[in-house]
Amino acid sequence: MSIAEQISVFNRQRKLKELLDILHPTEKTTILDVGFSEEEYSPGENFIEKRYAWPAQITALGTDIPDKFLTRYPLIKAVQYDGYTFPFEDQSFDICVSNAVIEHVGNHELQVHFLKELKRVGKKTFFTTPNLYFPVEVHTRTLFLHWLPGKLFERYLLMTGKKWATNGYMNLLSKSKIKKLLKEAGIKEYRIIRNRYFLFVMDFVVIF
Numbered sequence: 001m002s003i004a005e006q007i008s009v010f011n012r013q014r015k016l017k018e019l020l021d022i023l024h025p026t027e028k029t030t031i032l033d034v035g036f037s038e039e040e041y042s043p044g045e046n047f048i049e050k051r052y053a054w055p056a057q058i059t060a061l062g063t064d065i066p067d068k069f070l071t072r073y074p075l076i077k078a079v080q081y082d083g084y085t086f087p088f089e090d091q092s093f094d095i096c097v098s099n100a101v102i103e104h105v106g107n108h109e110l111q112v113h114f115l116k117e118l119k120r121v122g123k124k125t126f127f128t129t130p131n132l133y134f135p136v137e138v139h140t141r142t143l144f145l146h147w148l149p150g151k152l153f154e155r156y157l158l159m160t161g162k163k164w165a166t167n168g169y170m171n172l173l174s175k176s177k178i179k180k181l182l183k184e185a186g187i188k189e190y191r192i193i194r195n196r197y198f199l200f201v202m203d204f205v206v207i208f
Helices: 003-023 047-051 067-072 108-121 150-159 175-184
Strands: 031-034 058-062 077-080 093-099 122-130 191-197 200-207
Touching (some): 003 047, 003 093, 031 047, 047 093, 093 108, 108 122
Parallel strands (some): 031 058, 031 093, 093 122
Antiparallel strands (some): 122 200, 191 200
16 A cells, blocks of 8 residues: 555544544444445545454445445445435434545535535534645645635646546535534524544544
């Protein structure tokens, strides 16, 4: 594994431990994992599916057709959706989990809607997102330049062959932006954990 992949795996191990230590799921706890990956480009992809003790209790939700996913994880239920409305009844799951997805769902209004859907279908929610102010943009491995205005950063990405990360691929969040989204989604009681890498906050875990 590259150094970046090692850091990613370390961070996902840390977040899984936080999920287990704080929410205490059992073999009877139903979990919705929002944002599965059909393709696995790194060891950190589909991390909860790889490591969770009771995979049969997981339903994975994503926008891809889960062909390869179901071959890799035959005990896990997988559902494709339109990327907007979760196809489940209210309070269908004990815990909704979503790792580094909210920054990809679209603009501010779509992020608010995403939080409302998590709140609607889950009794508890555990979601994570990278910190806008971490010096390295973790998707593109870019140092500092993600702090530029969006159009300038996208121009850099196009020049460096990273077109896949343009056209609204990510809307990174700070702690203050997360709080604003939660307020607009009607979520009043929550906890935000700042996960650090050395002196810097690398990402946030939000529990409500």
